[in-house]
Structure formats: C-alpha cells, structure tokens
Amino acid sequence: MRQRWKLLIIPVALLVVALLAVRISSRRGEAAMLRADPEEILSQPALRKVALGHGKSVYQAQCASCHGANGTGDPVLGVPDLTAAWHLYGEGRVAEVEDIARHGIRSADKRGLNLASMPAYGTPRPYKNEPLPSLTPGQIEDLTQYVLTLSGRETDSAAARQGGVLYHGYAGCYDCHGNSGEGDSAIGVPSLTAGPRVFGNGSHDDIYKTLVAGRAGVSPAFGRVLSAAELRSVAAYVASLRKTTSQQADAR
Ligand code: HEC
Ligand code: HEC
Numbered sequence: 001m002r003q004r005w006k007l008l009i010i011p012v013a014l015l016v017v018a019l020l021a022v023r024i025s026s027r028r029g030e031a032a033m034l035r036a037d038p039e040e041i042l043s044q045p046a047l048r049k050v051a052l053g054h055g056k057s058v059y060q061a062q063c064a065s066c067h068g069a070n071g072t073g074d075p076v077l078g079v080p081d082l083t084a085a086w087h088l089y090g091e092g093r094v095a096e097v098e099d100i101a102r103h104g105i106r107s108a109d110k111r112g113l114n115l116a117s118m119p120a121y122g123t124p125r126p127y128k129n130e131p132l133p134s135l136t137p138g139q140i141e142d143l144t145q146y147v148l149t150l151s152g153r154e155t156d157s158a159a160a161r162q163g164g165v166l167y168h169g170y171a172g173c174y175d176c177h178g179n180s181g182e183g184d185s186a187i188g189v190p191s192l193t194a195g196p197r198v199f200g201n202g203s204h205d206d207i208y209k210t211l212v213a214g215r216a217g218v219s220p221a222f223g224r225v226l227s228a229a230e231l232r233s234v235a236a237y238v239a240s241l242r243k244t245t246s247q248q249a250d251a252r
Contacts, residue, residue: 029054030229033236038094041236048236055237058230062222063101063238071241078199078217083241088198089113089188092242098235104221105188112221115187116176120214127214132172135211139166143173144208150181151195151202 029050033041041047060069067073071082080088089105090096104112119127121135121143135143145156146163154160167173176189183191190198199215200206222231 030227033229033232038098038232038235041094041232042240048240051233051236052240054230055233055235055240058226058234059237062226063234066219071238075197075200078215080198080217082238083243084197085243086191086194086197087185088190089185091185092239094232094235094239097238098231100219101226101231101235101238102221102223105219106216107218107221109221109223113188116189118210118215120212121171122212123214133170135166135171139163139171140208140211143167143171143211144204147181147192147196147207147211148204150192153195155204 033050036047041051066079067082073079073081103109106114119132124134126132126134142159142163143166145154145160146167148154149160181192183189195202199210
C-alpha cells in the first residue's frame with residue numbers, strides 16, 4: 001500500500017511541473033502582448049499566434065453572439081461587418097479596436113464612444129444634442145429618395161431633388177454625413193455612398209425607418225470582464241479580420 005503511493009509521486013510531480021510550465025509560458029505570452037506596440041502584433045509571428053489563438057477564443061466567447069462567428073455582423077440588428085474594408089469608427093487599428101472592446105460604444109461605461117447618433121426625424125424632438133427639426137412623412141420620403149441617389153439608385157428624381165435640398169440645408173444631414181454622403185469615421189457616422197450598410201440591406205424601407213426612428217447602436221464595454229491581455233488579444237484578432245481595400249475590390 002505504502003509502495004503504491006510512492007509510485008504515484010513521480011507522475012503527479014511531472015504533471016505539476018508541466019502545468020506550471022504552461023502557466024509560465026502563457027503568462028510570458030500575455031506579458032509580451034502587453035509590452036508590444038499594438039500595431040506590430042500581427043506582423044510578429046509569435047504574437048500573431050497568440051492573437052489568432054487566444055484572441056479568437058475570447059472573440060468567440062464574448063463578441064460572436066452579435067458580430068457573428070466570422071465577424072460579418074448582422075444588418076438586421078445593426079451590427080457592422082468587422083471583415084469589410086470600411087469602418088464605422090477610426091481606421092480599424094488594433095489600439096482603436098482595443099479601446100472599443102474596453103469601453104464600448106454608447107455603453108454603460110462613460111468613457112465609451114458616444115459622439116453622434118442618428119436623429120429620429122419622425123419624432124417631435126429628433127436629437128437631444130442639438131436642435132434639429134422634425135420632418136413630415138413627405139419630407140422623409142424625399143430624403144429617402146435622395147439617399148438612394150447617393151449610391152445611384154433613386155426611383156423618383158423629382159422627390160430626390162427635393163430631398164437633396166433638405167439634406168444640404170434644413171434637415172442638417174450634411175453636417176454629420178458630409179456634403180457628398182462620405183460620412184465621418186472620427187465620430188462614427190457611416191458613409192452613404194455605397195448604400196447604407198449598417199442597418200438593413202440599404203433598401204428604401206430600411207432607409208425610411210432609419211430617418212423616422214433614428215439609430216444608436218451599442219457595443220458593450222468589456223473592461224471589467226476581460227483582462228488587459230485578453231482585450232489586446234481580441235483586438236488584434238478583430239483587426240486581423242479586416243480585408244484590405246484591394247482584397248475587397250478583388251472580392252467584387
Ligand atoms: C448628428 C449627426 C447626424 C445627423 C444630423 C444625421 N445623421 Fe444619419 N447617422 C448618424 C450616425 C451617427 C449614424 C450611425 C448610427 C449608429 O451606428 O448607431 C447615422 C446613420 C444613418 C443612416 C444608416 C446608415 C447605414 O449604414 O445603415 C442613414 C441612411 C442616415 N444616417 C441618413 C441620414 C439623413 C438622410 C440625415 C438627414 C435627414 C441624417 N442621416 C442626419 C449621424 C447623423
Ligand atoms: C450586444 C452585441 C454586441 C457585442 C456582444 C459586441 N458588439 Fe461590437 N458592436 C455592436 C454594435 C451594435 C456595433 C455598432 C455600434 C454603432 O452603431 O455605432 C458594434 C461596433 C463594434 C466595433 C466598431 C466597428 C467599426 O466598423 O468601426 C468594434 C471594433 C467592435 N464592435 C468590437 C467588439 C468586440 C471586440 C467585442 C467583444 C469583445 C464586441 N464588439 C462585442 C454590438 C456588439
């Protein structure tokens with residue numbers, strides 16, 4: 001009985017040493033991740049491996065429920081495509097994604113991004129941050145036709161003309177979306193020139209609904225849920241999903 005117990009010591013000791021070694025090496029990987037320049041992670045093979053392994057598992061656990069298993073988002077829920085060459089915010093740098101993962105967008109965290117939202121023009125007070133006029137259903141229809149022209153699709157040119165006048169003046173759209181509908185990724189305003197692509201499939205009815213009820217998408221803050229190394233890894237993983245503009249052009 002005593003002898004058998006002794007025989008167990010060796011395998012148990014080996015197991016403990018192996019577990020410690022794994023732990024130390026994963027701690028080292030995490031420390032290296034945090035020391036690195038975030039924008040260099042994907043070009044350094046050892047760190048890239050951590051991002052694509054550890055980062056991917058964090059993504060699957062925390063982000064995939066909204067952003068989709070492959071990162072392609074969900075236009076029905078207004079979740080943007082993380083694999084596309086365009087961004088709603090910033091330039092898709094690792095540090096920017098890390099900031100969004102940590103503090104969120106319009107989240108409960110006060111440091112989350114909350115710079116501009118899409119006003120609800122069909123309501124009596126469309127926007128809390130600045131006085132903007134409410135619009136009639138006819139004006140909203142004209143603006144919808146104008147938004148369709150921005151991606152070459154209008155169906156009623158007289159209405160689109162009226163909508164263009166509203167867009168560049170009274171309704172104040174140009175102020176956020178730009179004179180040619182180019183958007184502004186510094187404040188999370190989407191471009192309209194390739195057709196709206198965050199909310200719905202860019203159809204007439206999706207645009208009309210956006211103008212009536214407004215939009216204010218939320219990405220939660222994970223600063224209290226994930227460790228610093230997990231936030232960095234998931235950000236690098238998400239940044240790795242982006243197609244470059246030329247890949248996007250090839251895919252068309
Ligand atoms: C105060 C800034 C602001 C103004 C003014 C504004 N928008 Fe927006 N708009 C936004 C933001 C921000 C979003 C994205 C909201 C989000 O992601 O939750 C948006 C989203 C949209 C979308 C959806 C795009 C997509 O990809 O699905 C359309 C269409 C749109 N706006 C059209 C207009 C039109 C037309 C006007 C004028 C009647 C207008 N906006 C005025 C800020 C603005
Ligand atoms: C509850 C659903 C939800 C979850 C979970 C979620 N997001 Fe989001 N995320 C959104 C929505 C909605 C937006 C668009 C916000 C807007 O309209 O401004 C967004 C936007 C983003 C953007 C900006 C994309 C761009 O084009 O600029 C990034 C980056 C992002 N999320 C990263 C993450 C990461 C990383 C996680 C996991 C750690 C995560 N999100 C979890 C819903 C979610």
